[in-house]
Amino acid sequence: MIFSPSPFEKHIFRGREIYIKRDDSLHVDFSGNKARKFHWFLNQEFLHVKRLISYGSNQSNAMYSLSVMARLRGWDFVYFCNHIPNFLKQNPVGNYKYALQNGMKIFESSNRQDDASAYNSKSDLVIQEGGRQVEAEFGIKILANELDKDIKVAGIKDPYLFLPSGTGTTALYLEKNLSFRVFTCSTVGDDEYLKDQFREIESDEIHFPTILSSEKKYHYGKLDLELYELWQELKRDMGITFDLMYDPVGWKKFLLHVDSIKGTPIYIHQGGVLGNESMKQRYKRKYETN
Ligand SMILES: *Cc1c(COP(=O)(O)O)cnc(C)c1O
Numbered sequence: 001m002i003f004s005p006s007p008f009e010k011h012i013f014r015g016r017e018i019y020i021k022r023d024d025s026l027h028v029d030f031s032g033n034k035a036r037k038f039h040w041f042l043n044q045e046f047l048h049v050k051r052l053i054s055y056g057s058n059q060s061n062a063m064y065s066l067s068v069m070a071r072l073r074g075w076d077f078v079y080f081c082n083h084i085p086n087f088l089k090q091n092p093v094g095n096y097k098y099a100l101q102n103g104m105k106i107f108e109s110s111n112r113q114d115d116a117s118a119y120n121s122k123s124d125l126v127i128q129e130g131g132r133q134v135e136a137e138f139g140i141k142i143l144a145n146e147l148d149k150d151i152k153v154a155g156i157k158d159p160y161l162f163l164p165s166g167t168g169t170t171a172l173y174l175e176k177n178l179s180f181r182v183f184t185c186s187t188v189g190d191d192e193y194l195k196d197q198f199r200e201i202e203s204d205e206i207h208f209p210t211i212l213s214s215e216k217k218y219h220y221g222k223l224d225l226e227l228y229e230l231w232q233e234l235k236r237d238m239g240i241t242f243d244l245m246y247d248p249v250g251w252k253k254f255l256l257h258v259d260s261i262k263g264t265p266i267y268i269h270q271g272g273v274l275g276n277e278s279m280k281q282r283y284k285r286k287y288e289t290n
Contacts, residue, residue: 001042003027003035003142008150011238014255017264019154020240021147024271032243032271033170034065037131039139042069049073050123055080055112058088059221061243061272062130064095067102077104078119080112094278132167134201137177140170144177147266158263162212163270164250168197170270171209176202182209183261185253187246188220212257218249221279223286227252243272244279 007022023032030038052070056062058081070077079099084106092100100106109115116126127133151159160181165171171184186194191211198208218224227248234242234251242248247269258265 001039003030003039005146005149008146008154010154011240013234013238016258019150019156019159019264019266020238021143021150021266021268022240023143024241024243024269024273026271029068030065031061031274032269033140034062034131034271036139036143037062037136037169038065038069038127039142040135041125041127046073046125048122049075049125051076051078051119052125052127053078053080053116053119054127054129055109055116056129057081057221058084058106059095059245059275059278060130061095061275062127063104064099064102064274066127067099067104070104071102075125077102078116079104079106080109080115081106082110082112083108088278093281095275096278098274130167130169132169132197132200136169136201137173140173141177143268144174147174147178151266156264156266159266160261160263161266161268162250162254163268164246164253165194165197165209166246167200168194168209169201170268172198172202172207174268175209176207181263183212183254183257184209185212185214185250187218187249190217212253214253214256218252221245223282224248225287228283228287240269241273241276242269244276244283245272246270247272 003026006026009020011018011020026035052066052075054066063079067077119126162183163171164187165184166188171182175182191213230251231242231244231248
């Protein structure tokens with residue numbers, strides 16, 4: 001599979017010039033960084049594989065993309081998560097719903113990584129949470145090459161990159177494959193947790209992206225009216241729908257620091273908009289907004 005280069009757009013937000021790399025428009029089923037991270041897998045033949053196994057959260061964007069990959073290839077797809085709320089079981093929505101429609105078999109497990117890794121026959125392909133593994137570099141390198149070209153065409157002299165992290169895989173491999181600065185922030189766990197995630201795939205800290213912090217702690221997937229309002233403002237002022245799990249926290253932390261970073265910012269839109277369905281529903285239930 002080949003993805004066409006994603007658009008590179010110039011925008012103004014809160015009076016400041018910012019470029020947005022639209023990886024959200026790469027592909028309907030392999031949106032954003034999941035397309036990049038799974039690119040290598042999409043291009044392998046895997047003659048012996050009959051079953052795909054992975055683990056992570058019950059609304060993960062990676063889970064959905066993997067369910068499509070399994071369906072396209074006629075593989076079974078087994079997925080482990082910590083917990084599935086009864087409400088979700090009875091009212092499937094978002095990535096969870098679409099992954100089930102693609103044939104996913106999902107199990108609750110208190111030891112999801114070990115349970116997934118226990119599948120080790122020749123016909124099994126195990127993919128780590130969120131695609132956090134060295135194979136991800138293949139597709140992220142392609143993104144880095146696109147960015148180098150985009151920057152040249154736009155004539156940007158002093159670029160720097162910002163993108164919010166989950167496992168940090170995308171930010172880490174961008175840092176490794178680009179010659180300018182890469183900034184990121186944690187959205188799952190704290191900054192130390194993000195560094196531990198970096199260490200899972202890279203031992204040399206010299207390659208770690210710079211983490212932008214905030215005083216306020218944000219909990220993964222937690223509803224927060226301030227974040228929702230920022231998401232709406234981004235949509236209204238730039239006409240771009242961002243993801244609701246990672247991007248509002250990302251923009252919040254980025255805006256806290258933007259005045260102290262020299263250069264022209266580039267923000268990577270990493271997709272995940274399909275997952276907004278469940279988040280929007282939760283916001284609606286809690287705040288009755290539209
Ligand atoms: C998966 C995902 C992330 C996190 O990517 P990592 O490579 O795990 O850091 C960020 N944003 C969106 C929209 C995602 O789907």
